[in-house]
Each structure stands twice: as C-alpha cells, then as structure tokens.
Amino acid sequence: MQNYVKIVQEFVEEQRVGIACALVAGVGVLALQRWKAGGVCRSKACLNGKTVLITGANTGIGKETAVDIAKRGARVILACRDLDRAHAAAEDIRKRSGNNDVVVKKLELASLQSVRALAKDIHEHEDRLDILINNAGIMMCPKWKTEDGFEMQFGVNHLGHFLLTNLLLDKLKKSAPSRIVNVSSCAHEKGQIYFDDINLDKDYDPLKSYQQSKLANVLFSRELAARLKGTGVCVYSLHPGVVNTELGRYLFSTMALWKIILFKPLFLILKSPWQGAQTTIYCAVDEGLQNTTGLYYSDCAPKEEAPQAKSDSAARRLWDLSASMVEMA
Numbered sequence: 001m002q003n004y005v006k007i008v009q010e011f012v013e014e015q016r017v018g019i020a021c022a023l024v025a026g027v028g029v030l031a032l033q034r035w036k037a038g039g040v041c042r043s044k045a046c047l048n049g050k051t052v053l054i055t056g057a058n059t060g061i062g063k064e065t066a067v068d069i070a071k072r073g074a075r076v077i078l079a080c081r082d083l084d085r086a087h088a089a090a091e092d093i094r095k096r097s098g099n100n101d102v103v104v105k106k107l108e109l110a111s112l113q114s115v116r117a118l119a120k121d122i123h124e125h126e127d128r129l130d131i132l133i134n135n136a137g138i139m140m141c142p143k144w145k146t147e148d149g150f151e152m153q154f155g156v157n158h159l160g161h162f163l164l165t166n167l168l169l170d171k172l173k174k175s176a177p178s179r180i181v182n183v184s185s186c187a188h189e190k191g192q193i194y195f196d197d198i199n200l201d202k203d204y205d206p207l208k209s210y211q212q213s214k215l216a217n218v219l220f221s222r223e224l225a226a227r228l229k230g231t232g233v234c235v236y237s238l239h240p241g242v243v244n245t246e247l248g249r250y251l252f253s254t255m256a257l258w259k260i261i262l263f264k265p266l267f268l269i270l271k272s273p274w275q276g277a278q279t280t281i282y283c284a285v286d287e288g289l290q291n292t293t294g295l296y297y298s299d300c301a302p303k304e305e306a307p308q309a310k311s312d313s314a315a316r317r318l319w320d321l322s323a324s325m326v327e328m329a
C-alpha cells in the first residue's frame with residue numbers, strides 16, 4: 001500500500017503541469033457543456049385528457065417535444081409531411097414515452113390545401129385541442145415556391161402556420177385555457193419584412209428569407225396574442241438555441257468541403273435535440289406562464305425580442321398581408 005501511495009506521489013510530482021492542464025480542460029469542457037445546455041423545463045405538469053398538436057414532429061426539436069408531451073399523458077398528434085418518417089417516429093415516441101395515444105396526421109405546409117384538410121380533420125375528429133405547437137421549419141433552401149406560388153421559407157415557416165392556427169382557433173378557444181407556441185429563432189433579430197417584395201422575387205437570398213420568416217413568427221405571435229386577449233388562449237414565441245438537427249440540410253449541401261470542415265468543431269457547442277426542445281416544452285406546459293401571453297422566450301425564460309419584432313403596426317400589417325395571401329390562394 002505504501003509503495004502504491006509513493007508511486008502515485010511521484011507520478012503527480014513529475015506530471016504536475018500535465019495534470020493541471022487536464023483538470024483545467026476538464027472543468028472547461030464541463031462548463032461549456034453546462035453553458036450550451038441552456039435552460040431546462042422543470043415543470044411536472046400532467047397533461048392527462050389534453051390534446052396537443054405538433055407540426056414537424058418526426059425529427060429534431062419537434063420529435064423530442066412530442067416525447068416529453070406524450071410522457072405527460074396527452075394525446076399527441078404529429079402533423080407531418082412525410083408519412084413514412086412520421087409513422088416510424090410515432091412508434092419510437094410511443095416506446096420512449098409509454099403512451100400509445102400518439103397519432104400521425106398529414107400536413108404539408110407548402111400546400112394551403114393540405115393545411116385546410118388537416119384543420120377540417122381536426123374539427124371533425126378531435127374533441128378538443130389544448131396546445132398547438134407550430135414547430136416545423138425549413139432553413140436556407142434554394143429559391144423554391146410553395147404549391148400556391150409563395151416563396152418557400154415564408155410559405156412554410158409563416159403562412160402555413162398562420163392559416164393552420166386561424167383555422168384551429170375555435171377549437172382552441174373551446175378548450176381554453178389553451179396555448180399556441182410558435183417556434184421562431186434568434187435569426188429574427190437580423191430580419192425585416194419586405195412588404196413590397198414579400199416573396200423576395202427581386203432579390204432572393206436564402207438567409208434573408210429565413211430571417212424574414214422567423215421575424216414573421218414573432219410578429220404573428222404578437223398580433224395573435226393581442227387578438228386573443230380575454231379568450232383564455234395564450235401565445236408564446238421562442239428561440240430554441242442552436243441545435244444539432246437536420247435543419248442545416250440545405251446549408252451544408254451547398255457549402256464547400258473546406259467550410260464544412262471548419263464548421264465541424266462548432267458542432268461540439270450545439271444543443272442536443274432534447275436540450276433544444278426545453279423552451280418549447282416550457283412554453284407549452286409551465287404553470288407559471290398560464291396568465292402570460294405575447295412574450296418571446298429563450299432558455300426557458302422571457303427574452304427581449306429585436307426592436308423590429310415589437311412593432312404593433314408591422315405586426316398588424318403582416319397579419320393583413322398574410323390574410324389576403326391565404327385568401328387569394
């Protein structure tokens with residue numbers, strides 16, 4: 001035993017610098033992991049008897065949100081465009097949550113006809129809708145158009161959800177207290193709404209379009225919250241963090257190899273999908289938010305949105321424009 005202690009002492013003596021470096025690096029990695037994890041939803045809210053619809057729930061943040069919501073006992077509707085992927089995800093969500101009441105419904109947000117069909121299905125077949133989570137999203141795709149001829153990112157991230165939410169409002173009001181959660185992004189901070197060229201026909205840029213669509217999510221939440229005051233339906237928008245999901249699929253497919261290699265170390269500081277789902281879950285279930293509406297959140301806490309996201313006149317103008325666009329289609 002004495003020999004053993006002596007060997008360890010000698011080793012520590014010889015490797016003082018190395019051990020100190022390893023300790024500092026270890027503490028650094030732990031601190032980094034803790035910092036990147038962000039906030040965690042601590043609510044134990046039970047959702048037995050409630051129905052929750054989540055768009056884009058077959059992967060990423062939406063799927064992790066669905067697992068958590070299912071564990072709380074709700075009936076969970078996965079509204080997805082790819083039914084094969086959605087059924088595989090539903091099976092996995094049932095297994096991980098122990099809740100068999102997880103169903104799949106078709107939703108292609110790039111088709112307003114598909115949005116209308118889903119809303120009709122919900123009205124005809126669901127008794128209630130307690131929480132609507134507008135999560136699905138597409139980022140920095142090439143210049144594509146939706147089935148109705150709208151620019152793809154604005155069409156999917158904003159217009160599709162705008163129409164879906166409006167068509168489901170009666171159900172949400174009847175189920176009140178109920179909630180609408182809009183998953184936006186810190187990308188809204190650099191965004192502006194190009195009212196005179198909403199489809200960016202004159203000057204399409206994938207990032208500009210994503211930023212516009214995510215600003216639209218926050219402005220939509222603001223105006224919706226104002227319109228729903230007194231109905232018992234609360235509205236929340238949020239930034240989930242920078243999360244390791246499939247969202248970058250178009251970004252990386254067009255990027256030079258050397259840039260991808262340079263980007264790789266950054267993946268170490270990305271949140272996991274579970275970590276990225278925490279603020280969505282918090283907004284959907286936390287009891288402390290029951291009487292709060294219209295705010296923007298990040299890391300399970302309120303956060304000030306960008307100045308251009310606080311403009312009531314822009315929020316109203318965007319609402320009117322969106323309403324006329326979905327009416328025309």
Ligand SMILES: NC(=O)c1ccc[n+]([C@@H]2O[C@H](COP(=O)([O-])OP(=O)(O)OC[C@H]3O[C@@H](n4cnc5c(N)ncnc54)[C@H](OP(=O)(O)O)[C@@H]3O)[C@@H](O)[C@H]2O)c1
Pocket residue numbers: 055056057058059060061062080081082085107108109110135136137138139156183184185186239240241242243244245246247248
């Ligand atoms: N990841 C991040 O760092 C990050 C940061 C800020 C904000 N967000 C926001 O978080 C939300 C979730 O993104 P994620 O990171 O989880 O991305 P993801 O892994 O790519 O998941 C996106 C989901 O949206 C669905 N979707 C895409 N286009 C659709 C359409 N036309 N119709 C119906 N569903 C469609 C996808 O379906 P398919 O599987 O069929 O493609 C998928 O289920 C998005 O709103 C995104 O803007 C993410």
